[in-house]
Every structure is written in structure tokens, then in C-alpha cells.
Amino acid sequence: MKEKLKIGLLGLGVVGSGVPEILIAHQEKIRQVTGMDIVVEKAFVRDIEAKRALGDAFNIQLTTSINDILDDPEISIVVELMGKIEPAKTYISQALEKGKHVVTANKDLLAQHGGELVALAQKTHCDLYYEASVAGGIPILRTIANSLAADDITNVLGIVNGTTNYMLTKMVNDAKTYEDALKEAQALGFAESDPTNDVDGIDAAYKMVILSQFAFGMNISMEQVSVKGIRGLALEDVAMAKQLGYEIKLIGASQKTGESIHVEVSPMFVPKKHPLASVSNEYNAVFIESSGVGESMYYGPGAGAKPTATSVVSDLITIAKNIRLKTTGHMFNAYRHETLLTSDEEIFSKYYLSLEVPDEKGQFLKLAEIMNQADVSFDQVVQQKSEGDTARVIVITHRTSKKKLDAALEKIKKSTAFTLLNTMKVLGD
Amino acid sequence: MKEKLKIGLLGLGVVGSGVPEILIAHQEKIRQVTGMDIVVEKAFVRDIEAKRALGDAFNIQLTTSINDILDDPEISIVVELMGKIEPAKTYISQALEKGKHVVTANKDLLAQHGGELVALAQKTHCDLYYEASVAGGIPILRTIANSLAADDITNVLGIVNGTTNYMLTKMVNDAKTYEDALKEAQALGFAESDPTNDVDGIDAAYKMVILSQFAFGMNISMEQVSVKGIRGLALEDVAMAKQLGYEIKLIGASQKTGESIHVEVSPMFVPKKHPLASVSNEYNAVFIESSGVGESMYYGPGAGAKPTATSVVSDLITIAKNIRLKTTGHMFNAYRHETLLTSDEEIFSKYYLSLEVPDEKGQFLKLAEIMNQADVSFDQVVQQKSEGDTARVIVITHRTSKKKLDAALEKIKKSTAFTLLNTMKVLGD
Known part of the structure; x- marks a missing residue:
């Protein structure tokens, strides 16, 4: 027997x-x-x-x-x-x-x-x-623990919440509003009646804490994760992303700089040719950059x-x-490293900014001056047709530090009549 | 110490x-x-x-x-x-x-x-x-062996040869000819001076034999794999794929039907929304369908x-x-199953056919009659502008058995003046 x-x-x-x-x-x-x-x-x-x-x-x-x-x-x-x-x-x-x-x-x-x-x-x-x-359904923890022991992971990017990815797919492909997409996700059983944990990025943040533990051996607390969800994401941003050749995805990112890491969850612009861009509906994927393997991605159902x-x-x-x-009692993940957080000076990215500016002469010059002073340069700028007294200006910056960007945004808030409608990271160099 | x-x-x-x-x-x-x-x-x-x-x-x-x-x-x-x-x-x-x-x-x-x-x-x-x-760089064997033991794999689709995937990417995106794409791959060190093993699908077939052993526990010999490479793939087929919403990829497929499997390597039409479609350049990916997890994909560098x-x-x-x-001596993959091959009656797929037909009245009717007799129906048909005395007809069939398709093709060969230029499987339902 x-x-x-x-x-x-x-x-x-x-x-x-x-x-x-x-x-x-x-x-x-x-x-x-x-x-x-x-x-x-x-x-x-x-x-x-x-x-x-x-x-x-x-x-x-x-x-x-x-x-x-x-x-x-x-x-x-x-x-x-x-x-x-x-x-x-x-x-x-x-x-x-x-x-x-x-x-x-x-x-x-x-x-x-x-x-x-x-x-x-x-x-x-x-x-x-x-x-x-x-x-x-993705054996991602085991994969990191087993197969990447011989490798140095430098970046983990995850679409780790199926509900919000489903909603974003509907918003991008079918131009559905946030509210309609949420209703549809709820009707299909992807979203709970109280969708807070999903749409506010908390569920994704939980997963990034666990992934960071595996990838970098560091114990991060939820308070150390910068979290922003997709609640109220405007269709204008979605349309603009499409126009500029990006998808908007709720990305959990855990990135190593030197010996420290930065963990965040936020909607981000993902270039269409990035492997994460084609992850749609309720599917999840974890994209890993490492010194040995290079780029790898693990794709599958995130729940169900x-x-x-x-x-x-x-x-x-x-x-x-x-x-x-007789080998029980060994840790699922034995890798341990002192927890160190990256400072804002060392967190680099391109950023998408959506601004509402008074439809008057000289406004654009003002924006350019502030950005120039803060040492943040433009990669792309789109000025949309004005509606009434205001115009909408879209900026994609070159790579800059979070510190510099925050300084620029602070200046805009203080010394202009501009309204910052949204800001998102843009993946890629 | x-x-x-x-x-x-x-x-x-x-x-x-x-x-x-x-x-x-x-x-x-x-x-x-x-x-x-x-x-x-x-x-x-x-x-x-x-x-x-x-x-x-x-x-x-x-x-x-x-x-x-x-x-x-x-x-x-x-x-x-x-x-x-x-x-x-x-x-x-x-x-x-x-x-x-x-x-x-x-x-x-x-x-x-x-x-x-x-x-x-x-x-x-x-x-x-x-x-x-x-x-x-993809830990695919370990993943199948460890994590899918609780699952029944039904289909393994792999882009497992980086050289040919690089060539196909250049042919599709940059409209390069087969010869130019090969030269470029050789210059970059992706293809060897004798590219036979890559372009004729042999390298991919080796890998599908190993993958089949892991996924289905069956020992398949190279002779049991139906192998066709990309040598001489015509730009016309590449252009037609694009026009109809597909990518052409060299796919290694190991599919289970009942208790038997069918293993093949061949260029196939991959619908643009399929996760494998966005795997480009020298990257590899293995897409798995299974009863428990559903669809999952593992993506990364195939060589280097x-x-x-x-x-x-x-x-x-x-x-x-x-x-x-003290646990050495256990097999990398312990799963064993009697090797059984699927018969042609049970291998189902959609197919792409490219035919050269005399530019005369009644030819299309003839084609339709033959296909109808063989019980193969059309999903899409495109008749291209004729060049001189002949016209090019493209057919995408509905799902049909390999046996029925072969019978139809045999009939075309015997009883018409048509030339079958190419035939490829089309992934998806």
C-alpha cells in the first residue's frame, strides 16, 4: 500500500x-x-x-x-x-x-x-x-528562487493584478470609461463589489513585496512601497497613450540601483514593442531583467x-x-540581503505629464523655462486643441531623476496657473 | 572552511x-x-x-x-x-x-x-x-518538471530557434528577403556559416523532442517529428500573412489528442493577438496550454x-x-508515458494555402469543388491580381483534419493545372 x-x-x-x-x-x-x-x-x-x-x-x-x-x-x-x-x-x-x-x-x-x-x-x-x-498560475516565485540563483536580478516589472489589467484592456481597446470597465469586470467576477484593493493598487503592492523578497532578498514593508492605482484614470490619458505608441498598464516595479531597491505600483506608459504591452485582459506577467539571462518574461492567468x-x-x-x-524545513526562498531603499536622486525614468494650462500667449514658454531650470528636458510635447479658456499640454520627458521631476512639478504648482492632471512613468530608455 | x-x-x-x-x-x-x-x-x-x-x-x-x-x-x-x-x-x-x-x-x-x-x-x-x-535562458524544463506535475499539458508551442525568429522578424518588419535576412543573421553571429540546422528546422526539432519528453513523458525520435524549415520562404507569403492579420513564425508544436501526441516543426501563421506573435528578433518563447493553469508562456533569450x-x-x-x-540520482524529469502518435485523421488545424492558378474562367469553381468534395471549407479567400497567364489564390481553411487536407491537395495536384506554392498551419480556432 x-x-x-x-x-x-x-x-x-x-x-x-x-x-x-x-x-x-x-x-x-x-x-x-x-x-x-x-x-x-x-x-x-x-x-x-x-x-x-x-x-x-x-x-x-x-x-x-x-x-x-x-x-x-x-x-x-x-x-x-x-x-x-x-x-x-x-x-x-x-x-x-x-x-x-x-x-x-x-x-x-x-x-x-x-x-x-x-x-x-x-x-x-x-x-x-x-x-x-x-x-x-505562474510559477514565478519558484522560478526566481531556483533558476535565478546564478543570476543578478536588476529589475522586476509585473502586471500582477488581473482585475485592473482587464479594465485597462477594455479602456484602451474599446474606449470604455473607468466606470464601465469596472462594472464589466464586476459582472464577470474579476472584481469584487468593493474593488478598493484592486483599483487602488494595494493587491499589486502585496505581490510586489513578495516578489521583492524573492528577487532581492529584502523585506520591504507596505509603507515602503509607493502605491498609486488606476481609480479615475481619464480616457484622455488612455487615448494619448495610444496616439503616442504606448499602452497604459498598472505596473508593479521593483528596481535595483547599486545595492538599494525602489518598489512602486503605478499606472505606467509601456511602449507597444515591450513584451508587457501585449499582456491583455485578466492575464498577468512578470518581466525580469538580470545580468545573466538578460530579459525574460513569465506569462499566465493571475487568478481564477x-x-x-x-x-x-x-x-x-x-x-x-x-x-x-527528508529535506523539509528549508526556506522557500533562502536569499537574504539587508533592506536598503533607493533615494529619489537615484530613481530615474522618463515621465508622462498631462497639464491643463490657460489658453494664453507665453504659457508654453513658462513651462519650458521651469522644466529647463529643473534640468528636466522634453522628449515629446503635444499641445491639444483648447477647450474654452484652457488648453491641454502633454509632455514626455527624457530620463530624469524623481527628485528633479518632483522639484519641477512643485515649481509648476507654486508659480503657475497650470493644473497637473496626471503624471505617469514611461518604461524604456 | x-x-x-x-x-x-x-x-x-x-x-x-x-x-x-x-x-x-x-x-x-x-x-x-x-x-x-x-x-x-x-x-x-x-x-x-x-x-x-x-x-x-x-x-x-x-x-x-x-x-x-x-x-x-x-x-x-x-x-x-x-x-x-x-x-x-x-x-x-x-x-x-x-x-x-x-x-x-x-x-x-x-x-x-x-x-x-x-x-x-x-x-x-x-x-x-x-x-x-x-x-x-528560459528555465522551461525545470518549470515543466516541477510546477506542472499537478497539471495536464495539452499543447506546447515553441519559438525555440533564435536564428530563424530573427530572420522572420526582419522579413516581416523590414520586408527583407530570405537571403538578406540570413546574411544579416550570419553577420551578427546568430547564424552559422552553414545554417542548415537552423533554417531547416532541425535545431527546433531537437528541442521539441526534449520538450515533448518533459511535457508528455514520451520518448519521440527525430524521425517521428514532421519537420519543415523556413528555407526559401517567399516574401509573398510574408506579405500575405501581414495583410490577413498574422505573423509568420517557425513554430515547434507538440500537441496531445486523447492519449497520443503529434510533434512538428513548421512555419505557421500566428494571429497577431496570440502571445507568441509579439516574440521577435532572437528571442525564444514556449507557450503552454494545460487543463489546470490554462495558458502560460515563458519568454527569454534562446541562446547567447x-x-x-x-x-x-x-x-x-x-x-x-x-x-x-544527499538526494542525487533522481531524474530531471521522472514523468513517463507510453509513446503514442496521433493519426492524420485526428490532427486538426486551420491551414493557409497559396496556389498559382491559370488565369482562366472557371478555375476558382474547380478549386471550390475539390475542396468541397474533400470536406474542407474556406474561412478566407483572396485572389490576387494576375501576373501574365497565372493568378495567385490564397485560401485559409476552417479547421480540418490533416488527412482531409492532404486528400484535397492530392486531388489538386492530380486533376488541375494549379501549382501549390506553399501550405502552412494557422494557429487559433
Whole structure:
């Protein structure tokens, strides 16, 4: 008889129910690779009656008492799919303390308390895997941890939020407004009724914190990430991007300069020939620049029940192999580096500026003077037809430091009647 | 003092010399991850004098006698970067027999004798890794082996030859002829002076054999791969692809139907919105369809000294970890499945046909009748302006079986004065 590896599942929603489904469908293949049968033995649910049919279908014992799982010595792995910080954090900690390995897809938790949980797992010699927490179906964390150990990553650019990428695709391709695109995403189930975490870039920021940990070995806190979402993005900016040969994407960027990094989430102009430009709809992609490999990109579904559950099962297989080989207790990502943040003087980029200026003589000269004084030069300038008393001026700058740009924008605010409508980074040299 | 892991390098060319370079540059990081120092101790070269400076720079003993490496009990890993079948095959076999682990980037060898070498490595409990053999800088084999164990792959589509992709990019974007594109690729060092393996699709076929082994667990021989390259691809076809909204790419396809697979390499029409369409110049990408994750794509440099050497060092790190954890001797890819080939009745696709027809009345009707009889229907038809006595007719069919298409083409050949100029698969539904 084959060895049985018993799982306790916390949460039996759409992703949760995908886990036993995949384990059963791939039983033979998993047995071949791990030498074991991985089975979901128990599931912790809020309402047993509501999940009765699922429990019966997969032969899973349902319980509303977490201790039925945590105190069961037969259960060696806990899979947490409840989301949010509490009670997930407490349950995971208790599981690790009881010597159980843990798999989770909880990005909020990992981004905010990852260091603590990883340390606990180390202390209790348990495995803690969370591949599904970033870019659902893309094995990006494993890829960074395994294959890029021989490489120096210098830049990680990610489209890591499917909801906003779907919305931006609709806004760009179909000229839908932000509001209509959001409604459509909600109707399709991509966006939640409260879309704050998605549209304000918070979800993407969680993922960039985790990616930065893997790529640079640094523990960044959410407060150290500069975050701007796509809420209220104007169709004018979208149209202008198109006209100038760019796509607008919500980009999570974690960039190394010397020994320090800068992490941000923001809508950015992406040149049409950049590999990230063609990532559309709900898809995610992570683009990596490194000294050895050069440019590489990993593309796939960022969410969805099946891709996420598949990723969770991959982690389960990894742990099963570790158990078999008696190599559990090693960190998912062992790379550690002192956390250093890049100063504004050293953050360089091209920028897109959209300004409303009084439709009077001499305004453009004023703008040019301010920019020139601040040592920020123009790559492209477009003056749009005026509407009433104001005209719209679009500037794409040459590469400049964030410090210089901020100084220029401050000056504009103080000494002109211009209104800065929007500013975005522009990818590329 | 840290443990030292000594490497014997076979071949100190551009890729070979990249290996000690990366090992030295990343010494600290590698030590952190493996607990060991990995050093190239000896290198087997043809001409010691020619490589003297390199040997001195990296503190490597040079030798022209293979036994200096094979008989050295201190050397635990042999890295083969000579290419071609012999003597590489003999040296690798001898290394494995002497209990040395092996890393190679040799796709020709792996595609043609992989089964044999893997079996030998199993017998002698040695590691045999070859990530760099497919798509240089992209960790695609590891990704398939590790992360997709919980998934069923149904289709692998690869742009796995950088030379031809570079040529096709120039032909499509700059309307260069095949000959000019080839010359340019040769001048840039992407294509060898004898470009046969690249332009005739053989190199891509090697890689598809290896990818098929990983994705489907099946050992396919080169004779079982249907191979067509881009030699002599006409600018007319390239222009027509563009006009109809497609890119032409040399695609390696390994597709599963039921329990059988069909492997081929051929130029194909790729719809512009397909993720593979935007893979240009010398870049490679592997697009995977699977039941769990859905669609994913892995993009990066397909060749080049640095990406390939980085990939080799990744394999060395994997082996170093295995040695540390005493888990060597497991197969790079443990998935095995009986090899079954799909019959022509079950291979479905849309097809592009380019025909030269006499510029006379009734010719088009004749074509339509033949296709109708063969049960192949038209999706798009374009009749181009005639040149002299003949006209050019372009057909894109609806999805049809290879068997039906072949029957239609056979009929055209036999019973009409048409000339079939070209036929290509069209990706998408």
C-alpha cells in the first residue's frame, strides 16, 4: 500500500474545492512523482450544511472547529485558503507550531507578516510554501528562487493584478470609461463589489513585496512601497497613450540601483514593442531583467480557481517530495540581503505629464523655462486643441531623476496657473 | 572552511568561459544557497596555448587529455559544452560510469540519445541536468518538471530557434528577403556559416523532442517529428500573412489528442493577438496550454553565451543542493508515458494555402469543388491580381483534419493545372 499524505484544508470555496478535485484527477501522476497519495482528509468551513455536498463528493470530513485539524496528528499539511489576515495568521502559526507544513495563497498575509511566519517555520523545521500568492498560475516565485540563483536580478516589472489589467484592456481597446470597465469586470467576477484593493493598487503592492523578497532578498514593508492605482484614470490619458505608441498598464516595479531597491505600483506608459504591452485582459506577467539571462518574461492567468488550485497542488507535491527525501524545513526562498531603499536622486525614468494650462500667449514658454531650470528636458510635447479658456499640454520627458521631476512639478504648482492632471512613468530608455 | 565542489569543464569556448566567470561573480550568493564553493578545477580543450590566458584568468588547469578529468576523483561534476554527438556522448557516458554528475547544453545529443543517457545516470545514481539545451535562458524544463506535475499539458508551442525568429522578424518588419535576412543573421553571429540546422528546422526539432519528453513523458525520435524549415520562404507569403492579420513564425508544436501526441516543426501563421506573435528578433518563447493553469508562456533569450552559461550554473547549483541534501540520482524529469502518435485523421488545424492558378474562367469553381468534395471549407479567400497567364489564390481553411487536407491537395495536384506554392498551419480556432 502507498503512503498517504493527509491534508487539512482551511476554506472550501471555489479555490479550496479545486484542490481535492485536482488531487483526485492527478492521483496517478502525483503518485509517480512523489511516491505518495495526497488526500484532503478534513476541511474547516463556516457552515457545514452549505458544504455538505462538496464534502461528500470528495470524501472530506467537514468541521467548524479548527482544532479538529490542528490537533490531528495524522494531518501533516495545512492548506490555508481563507484569505485576509485573521484568523488565517493565528491558524497558520498554530499549525507551524504543531509541526505541520503549510501551503497558503494568502498574499495580504505574506506581504505583511511573511517575515514572521517564515521565521516560525524555520524554528519548527516546517515547510511554508505560497507560490499561488503571486500571479496565480505562474510559477514565478519558484522560478526566481531556483533558476535565478546564478543570476543578478536588476529589475522586476509585473502586471500582477488581473482585475485592473482587464479594465485597462477594455479602456484602451474599446474606449470604455473607468466606470464601465469596472462594472464589466464586476459582472464577470474579476472584481469584487468593493474593488478598493484592486483599483487602488494595494493587491499589486502585496505581490510586489513578495516578489521583492524573492528577487532581492529584502523585506520591504507596505509603507515602503509607493502605491498609486488606476481609480479615475481619464480616457484622455488612455487615448494619448495610444496616439503616442504606448499602452497604459498598472505596473508593479521593483528596481535595483547599486545595492538599494525602489518598489512602486503605478499606472505606467509601456511602449507597444515591450513584451508587457501585449499582456491583455485578466492575464498577468512578470518581466525580469538580470545580468545573466538578460530579459525574460513569465506569462499566465493571475487568478481564477483552477490556476490557483493547481499552484497550491504544486506546492503540495514539493512538500511531499521533501517529506519523502527528508529535506523539509528549508526556506522557500533562502536569499537574504539587508533592506536598503533607493533615494529619489537615484530613481530615474522618463515621465508622462498631462497639464491643463490657460489658453494664453507665453504659457508654453513658462513651462519650458521651469522644466529647463529643473534640468528636466522634453522628449515629446503635444499641445491639444483648447477647450474654452484652457488648453491641454502633454509632455514626455527624457530620463530624469524623481527628485528633479518632483522639484519641477512643485515649481509648476507654486508659480503657475497650470493644473497637473496626471503624471505617469514611461518604461524604456 | 567551506566545502569545495570541483567541476571539470569540457570545452572552453564562449559559453564555457562564461561558466567560471559566473561562478566567481556569484560566489557569495551560491555559497549562501548551497553551502558550498563551486569551482571549475580543470578544462578539457583542444589547444592549450589558445586558451592559456583564459585558464590563467580563472585559475583553471587546462588539459588535452580527457582522462585528466574523468580519472580525477576530486572532480564530482562534468560540464559538457562541446556540442555535437561524438565525442561528447562517449565522454558523458564515461563520466556517469565513474559516478560523476553531468550538466550539458547539448540538444543534439539529448534529442537523439537522451533516453540512453538518462538510463545510464539512473543506473549509476548520478544527476544529469540539461536545462540549457532548450531555450537557453528560459528555465522551461525545470518549470515543466516541477510546477506542472499537478497539471495536464495539452499543447506546447515553441519559438525555440533564435536564428530563424530573427530572420522572420526582419522579413516581416523590414520586408527583407530570405537571403538578406540570413546574411544579416550570419553577420551578427546568430547564424552559422552553414545554417542548415537552423533554417531547416532541425535545431527546433531537437528541442521539441526534449520538450515533448518533459511535457508528455514520451520518448519521440527525430524521425517521428514532421519537420519543415523556413528555407526559401517567399516574401509573398510574408506579405500575405501581414495583410490577413498574422505573423509568420517557425513554430515547434507538440500537441496531445486523447492519449497520443503529434510533434512538428513548421512555419505557421500566428494571429497577431496570440502571445507568441509579439516574440521577435532572437528571442525564444514556449507557450503552454494545460487543463489546470490554462495558458502560460515563458519568454527569454534562446541562446547567447551569458544566458546559456547562467542556465548551466543553475543546474550546477541544483546538483550542489542535491549533494548537500544527499538526494542525487533522481531524474530531471521522472514523468513517463507510453509513446503514442496521433493519426492524420485526428490532427486538426486551420491551414493557409497559396496556389498559382491559370488565369482562366472557371478555375476558382474547380478549386471550390475539390475542396468541397474533400470536406474542407474556406474561412478566407483572396485572389490576387494576375501576373501574365497565372493568378495567385490564397485560401485559409476552417479547421480540418490533416488527412482531409492532404486528400484535397492530392486531388489538386492530380486533376488541375494549379501549382501549390506553399501550405502552412494557422494557429487559433
